[in-house]
Amino acid sequence: MIVFEKKINKILFTFILIFALIYLISITKFIFEPVSAYLAAIAVPIIGAGIIFYISNPFVNWLEKKRIPRLAGIGIVFLLVIAVITVIVMFIAPIVQRQFTNLINNIPDMFDNAQKLFDLWQENQNVIPSQFDDTIESITNNFNTYAEAITTGIIGTIGSIFGFVFSIFLIPFFLFFMLKDGHKFVPFVSQFLSPAKAKSFRTLSDNVNHTLASFIQGQFIVSLCVGIMLYIGYSFIGLRYSLSLALFGLVMNFVPFIGPFLSAIPAIIVGFFQEPILAVWATVVMVIAQQIESNIISPNVMGKKLSIHPLTVITLILAAGGIAGFIGVLFIIPAYAVVKTTISHFYHEWKKKQPEEDPDLF
Template sequence: MTKEKMFRFLVYAILIFTVIYLVHLTGFIFRPIGTLIAAIAVPIIGAGLLFYITNPLVNRLEHFKVPRIVGILLVFLGLVAVAFFSVYFIIPPVQEQFTKLIDNAPQMAQYFDEIFELWQNRQEFIPASVEDTIQNVINNLDSYAESIMGSLFNFIGSVFSFVFSFVLIPFFLFFMLKDGHKFIPFATSFFSPSKASSLETLLKNINRSLSAFIQGQALVSLCVGVMLLIGYWAVGLNYALMLAIFGLFMNLIPFVGPWISAIPAVIIGFFQDPMVGVWTAVIMIVAQQIESNFISPNVMGKVLKVHPLTVITLILAAGAIAGFLGLLFVVPAYAVTKTIISHFYHVYTDKRPVGQKNLF
């Protein structure tokens, strides 16, 4: 039996790789499909993220006998209120702080140049390669700032090119909230009862994994952003609101994101005052300890069951392959893939009832 299963596994593997190779050879046929998927990806992904965040609210309202349509409309009113508050009370001060930071970039470069010269004068020996590298970085800080600004404006231009896609997000979100609960019964209606039961279990597990990650990560990031904002204001750090929001969004990247957000905050703190830099570093460490030891375990639990080393490896690989979007989506994609493989493994190894084996 073991040899028979191994032979079937090898046959399936060969067939899968053959299909992948044929798809690669005939890629020109699927290119229009890829273009279509890319066109609708933004509204679907955006609406999907909002769906997992807002659907519990709609379900809670429905639990209290509020009609689902009314609950959806109330959630939309809440989203409009959040957008209004952001546009009028958060975005203007963040934009002002960002403009001041860019204006102060030359002074920061001069400050670091003076620090390097002071340190250089007190050293008896510095390797020429190290000295040349540091001096080159300092001399090109302005160009680095301009490059970052150019990349930022290119990013803003790309965002505006997707405005139409973002306009579609509310429409996708409305129908997801309204009819999302009908998807699993619809998908399983094409299969026999035994296979439909297995497929329903698989889809529910995928939904549970995505829901746990998206809802948990959003709530954890919000808590971290609030803690950073309070801490930055307490120590008098310049650009506190901008840096706290940056930390909030970077916290969406598990494990690595919080430390990425710490770098600019600590540098700006040391530029402002060495003690402010020290206190900023302390605030970052304390916030991450609270998040990792108290908030995340209680909010997200261990639903995903992904080892930290696995997450770091996935993030490094995804960042190199797909950039920032890869950093954001690699963990939930891995969780979904793991759920699917685990499901079919249990079906294949007879760990489920006989009626649920051989799904396809």
């Protein structure tokens, strides 16, 4: 048909088909609900096993190159994982639990102290605009309510974590088969494709695998280093709950761009209520750790970072947080990187098949 001879018409028609497909899915979503429920049920073990897979698979491959059978290498990995978990449960978890319990119990006292500071500040301020008086009074009068809400929210979050326990027990099974048979997936799928498509699929798989491996392995090492530096720094300045705050900083460092800023907030608050000058020192510790991470550790561990604009990162994190909460925030950047890699691959494949640009495109 003549209407489809120009590329712009083909592109517009493609978008129409995409939006029509989205509309059909939206009005028949009841068909996909069982699939969504199934995917939600297996998401935690698959994601957990996938993270450990990308961290441990290079070690298994290295052992295999040393002529150690792959199953034996997988067994060594499981023994190492068990050893790490044992150390965490026996030595680290009790300290974190004690510090976290003390922190929860001290939240009301922190709010009481904050209320006293606001009252003292308000009594000694004569230049506060009158329109702010009601706002300040409302905040100070409801400190206890805020404290109870925060405590309840934290306890509710802890309760929801237990919902993952059963899924976590499935992670070793998924991990075992990923390490054992993961390298067979691409050849298995390729045998059903034509030579050209099989080659394209192998290239796409290699690119996606490299993207995920680079992000997960690099981010794991970088975050571990940041957590260690924060623990040393917080302990040096005498900050309470130093291990819990350092672990929080370690986890938040997985969130690109804004994670380090968010991880500094609890440390600054705790330092301020312990001793105001400690809030300054906690900030100094965080800045030093982030400078070492961004200028020394990341360039040597991760090499060239994912080419994602900071504004795109912030937008993705805000959207993922609103849709999937903290889990979405953690995984939106690698998911976006995979989607970007996939689209880029198919775009280059499409460009190879196109003739020279038509000067009469529009």
